[in-house]
Amino acid sequence: MAATGLELQHALNDRRVAPAARSVAAIDALMTIGTLLGCIALFHVPYQGAYLILGLLVFSLTFPGSAPAAGNVGALAREAVASWSLTVVVLGVIGWATRTVEVFDQRVLLAWLLATPLARVAGHLALPPLLRSLYAARHAQRVAVIVGACELGRALAERLRRNPLLGIEVAGFFDDRGPDRTGEEAADATLGTLDQLADYVKAERIDLIYITLPMASQPRTVRLLDQLHDTTASIHFVPDIFLFDLIQGQIDTVDGMPVVSVCETPFRGLNGLVKRASDIVLALLVCLIALPLMLLIAAGVKLSSPGPVIFRQRRYGLDGREIVVYKFRSMTVTEDGTHIRQATRADERVTRFGAFLRRSSLDELPQFINVLQGRMSVVGPRPHAVAHTELYRKLIKGYMFRHKVRPGITGWAQVNGSRGETDTLEKMERRIAFDLAYLRQWSLRLDLWIVVKTLFVALDGLNAY
Numbered sequence: 001m002a003a004t005g006l007e008l009q010h011a012l013n014d015r016r017v018a019p020a021a022r023s024v025a026a027i028d029a030l031m032t033i034g035t036l037l038g039c040i041a042l043f044h045v046p047y048q049g050a051y052l053i054l055g056l057l058v059f060s061l062t063f064p065g066s067a068p069a070a071g072n073v074g075a076l077a078r079e080a081v082a083s084w085s086l087t088v089v090v091l092g093v094i095g096w097a098t099r100t101v102e103v104f105d106q107r108v109l110l111a112w113l114l115a116t117p118l119a120r121v122a123g124h125l126a127l128p129p130l131l132r133s134l135y136a137a138r139h140a141q142r143v144a145v146i147v148g149a150c151e152l153g154r155a156l157a158e159r160l161r162r163n164p165l166l167g168i169e170v171a172g173f174f175d176d177r178g179p180d181r182t183g184e185e186a187a188d189a190t191l192g193t194l195d196q197l198a199d200y201v202k203a204e205r206i207d208l209i210y211i212t213l214p215m216a217s218q219p220r221t222v223r224l225l226d227q228l229h230d231t232t233a234s235i236h237f238v239p240d241i242f243l244f245d246l247i248q249g250q251i252d253t254v255d256g257m258p259v260v261s262v263c264e265t266p267f268r269g270l271n272g273l274v275k276r277a278s279d280i281v282l283a284l285l286v287c288l289i290a291l292p293l294m295l296l297i298a299a300g301v302k303l304s305s306p307g308p309v310i311f312r313q314r315r316y317g318l319d320g321r322e323i324v325v326y327k328f329r330s331m332t333v334t335e336d337g338t339h340i341r342q343a344t345r346a347d348e349r350v351t352r353f354g355a356f357l358r359r360s361s362l363d364e365l366p367q368f369i370n371v372l373q374g375r376m377s378v379v380g381p382r383p384h385a386v387a388h389t390e391l392y393r394k395l396i397k398g399y400m401f402r403h404k405v406r407p408g409i410t411g412w413a414q415v416n417g418s419r420g421e422t423d424t425l426e427k428m429e430r431r432i433a434f435d436l437a438y439l440r441q442w443s444l445r446l447d448l449w450i451v452v453k454t455l456f457v458a459l460d461g462l463n464a465y
Contacts, residue, residue, distance in 0.1 A: 028083065029063035031123040032116050039111040050103045057094070061087050076124050080117040086448045088113060142168050144208035147197065147224065149173040149186035152240050153212035157189075168208065174200075194220065198227040206231075212238045247401050247439050265404040266442040274444055275377065282378045282451070283371040294365055297357065301328055304353035310366055315383035320403045323375040325383055326366035330354025361458040367409045379447040380408025381435035392428055402435040412438035412446075415453040 033055050040047055062083075095101040101109075144160065146153045157170045172191040179187035192200060201209065209228065213221050221237075228235060239260060248264040267275045298309045310326050317323035331349040350358065357363040370376040376383070381402040384392070393399045413419070413434035418427070438446070 026063055027123045027127055028120055029059045031119040032058055032062050032084075032087075035116045035119045036108075036112050039108045039115065040105075042111065043105060043107050045105045045108055050100070054091075054104070057091070058087070061090060073121065073125070076121045077117065080120040080124075082449065083445065084117050084120065086445055086452065089452065090448065142207035143171050143204070144168050144210060145171050145174060145191065145197070145201070145206055146210045146212060147174050147194065148212035148214075149175040149177070149182040149190055150212060150214065150240075152238060153210070154183075154186055156210055156212060156238055171204070171206065194224055195227075197224065198231060201228065201231045201233050206233050209233045209235045210238055211235065212240070214240050247398075247404065247436060263401055263404065266439060267405060271442075275447075276374075278444060278447065279371050279377050283368045286365075286368050287372070290365055290368075293362075297328055297362060297365070300353050301330075301357075305329075305332055305351045307332065314386045315407065316386060316389045316403055317375055317383060318403065318406045320400060322386065323370070323383070323407075325376070325407075326370055328357055328363040328366060330357045330363045361454075364409055371409070375406070377406040377408045379410055379412075379450045380405050381411050381438065382414060382431075383407035392432075395425060396429055396432050398436060399432055401439065402432060404439060410450060410454040411435065412450060415450055415457050419457065 036051070036055060036058070037047075040051060092101075146157055153173060153175075157173075160166060160168045160170050172189040173182075173186060174192055174194055174197045175182055175186075175190055176193050182190065197209075200206070211221060211224070213224075225235070248261060248266050250261045250264070252259050252261060265272075301309045307329055309329060311329040311331075312324050312326060314322050315325045330351060331354055332351060354363070367376055368378075371378055389399075411434070413431040416434055418431040418434055
């Protein structure tokens with residue numbers, strides 16, 4: 001079974017299993033470029049500099065690839081087609097902008113377009129058994145024990161067992177507690193107490209030790225480490241903070257001192273530059289293309305009802321700071337106070353022209369100006385009115401975490417059905433769950449996928465009123 005994204009990251013952090021994990025990460029790029037070379041050879045086309053540039057560009061767009069969560073052919077096929085479609089859209093835009101599409105043999109491009117998803121699926125299906133065979137042939141499988149048959153220890157064991165690409169076999173647990181506290185299943189896999197661990201590790205030549213004891217067990221952990229100094233096993237401490245709902249949880253250092261991030265923005269360093277650059281490019285492109293349409297909409301708003309063309313409302317942005325968000329006015333009112341009533345189906349405040357704008361999401365077009373100003377992003381959690389934020393931050397755990405990034409014109413929640421009125425707490429909780437999932441899983445590829453899905457959602461007009 002292919003590794004999940006989280007398991008892949010764990011593997012990448014372990015230098016001894018990094019080749020296997022990187023093979024999974026590189027499979028999309030390698031199969032895509034390999035398919036391109038095969039199509040060039042199939043049609044006997046000279047391999048010129050343009051194809052080399054295309055190959056380098058494709059590699060930069062597809063490495064590292066995503067590791068599908070499921071190993072069945074259907075799931076792999078859906079992932080391959082979706083991922084490749086996004087890459088093709090980006091390449092198409094670049095080719096159109098640079099007018100270089102005609103440089104390439106059209107037969108090669110068409111064959112490459114159709115064959116690449118098949119090649120990626122075949123690669124993902126073939127790689128796991130191949131790597132397992134290599135592990136067996138080289139006797140490279142490593143044996144691990146887990147100290148602590150607690151929830152965290154059992155979760156770690158399950159991750160190691162379901163991902164054979166890591167090349168780690170779990171021998172069992174060591175715990176001082178009995179079956180009444182660890183559970184029957186964990187008790188059956190318990191090899192002994194903590195005092196018996198060091199002798200077992202030396203006798204069985206264990207390669208890895210994962211300590212999952214609670215932080216409250218510090219004295220026991222210190223004593224255990226003293227006992228393990230006479231072994232050659234690699235020792236890893238798995239802090240129990242990872243039982244909590246982390247946002248971009250990772251380990252870092254401050255002048256050599258290790259620190260663990262519990263909640264952090266995904267847009268630090270290079271990721272922040274990539275995100276901001278993509279926002280500027282997309283916003284400029286939309287503003288240039290949609291300028292005539294925006295002028296027509298402005299005239300329609302002015303003629304359809306009295307009031308300003310642009311509706312301005314205070315909302316919370318990055319780090320919870322107030323920003324002013326622009327929209328084409330779609331109502332007869334411009335509320336921005338301590339109490340704001342959400343728009344509902346058949347809302348009498350919505351004008352006839354405004355109803356059309358809301359169904360088509362055209363009322364959001366002025367927010368691309370917000371993006372250029374740096375107040376918003378093209379993709380991110382939708383900003384809520386200040387009054388609504390002050391209400392829901394008290395009712396929903398983790399609500400304010402969504403403000404670790406700039407709010408977006410569209411978001412992961414909106415393309416997954418959480419669009420429109422949130423008239424119940426459960427609907428808002430579902431929206432926030434999607435927003436936080438976006439923060440955990442962000443990638444430029446995910447942003448592009450959300451943009452593509454937004455176009456279909458806008459055409460559908462579901463829950464827009």
